[in-house]
Amino acid sequence: MKRKITVLTGAGISVESGINTFRDAGGLWEGHDVMEVASPQGFAKNPELVLNFYNQRRRQLPEVFPNEAHKALCKLEDYYDVTIVTQNVDDLHERAGSTNLIHIHGELLKARSTANEKLILPWTTDLNLGDLCEKGHQLRPHIVWFGEAVPLLEQAAFATQNADIVIIIGTSMQVYPAAGLIDYAQKNVPIYFIDPYPNVSENNYKNLTIIAKTAVEGVPNLVSELIKQA
Incomplete structure (x- = not known):
């Protein structure tokens, strides 16, 4: 054994x-305050910014090995x-x-329902406003944000x-x-x-x-x- x-x-x-590493010494991530792009509050305030941020991270994956x-x-x-x-x-x-x-x-190549964290889908392309789970709820990146379990x-x-x-x-x-x-x-x-x-x-x-x-x-x-x- x-x-x-x-x-x-x-x-x-x-x-x-x-x-790129998660954040630099100033607490910024790609020029953003981490709470803007890595918290439920940030997503509620500006979901488009958050989705775009992770879309950029996801697009980078095929370029790295x-x-x-x-x-x-x-x-x-x-x-x-x-x-x-x-x-x-x-x-x-x-x-x-x-x-x-x-x-x-969490994982960049997955998305999950905003209404049910156990409803997780494989996701390899951009994730946009209007992309919904089977129950009609907006999808979000399958990432554990600050303040989440x-x-x-x-x-x-x-x-x-x-x-x-x-x-x-x-x-x-x-x-x-x-x-x-x-x-x-x-x-x-x-x-x-x-x-x-x-x-x-x-x-x-x-x-x-x-x-x-x-x-x-x-x-x-x-x-x-x-x-x-x-």
Whole structure:
């Protein structure tokens, strides 16, 4: 029986494929205040702006490709039972070949009904005002916005709690509730944290190994080591 690895990924793995990070130091996202484009209030106030914002993100996806970090994680599946819990809303993990994904912040390539959050549709083109679900309600991006519940958080916590190895890649571990997932790891489980600017201390957790490198620099080497240990 394969040992279980849970991988937590954030913007740092996607940025190396050319996808813009969630927001810059000023709290702006592509020149917008994040609350304008990533909150229920923003959508209620100006739905067209919000839809257009995500349409631009969606249009960018065919122009970017999985990088060596994404590809390396896919190789792990031959040796381990791998679950990837990602904060990213792109499809780069899937395109690299990874098969067991939990998108805790939603997915750009899906839309959902404004009246029923469980009514989710695949969506690859622009999403516009007037695009309705089967019950006649406006569709919105399938993205978890600020102030909204994270429906898959329990599933992500379960995957972390049951892991034999935890790997964290390219996330600040500052945005909750995602940042709290590390605390679900069992006490003696090895945790690897790959980030060029790690902001956790090895003193904070038992068995924490910090790899102060970018995802593309750090992930393939770690994967090679773990394959040897499998």
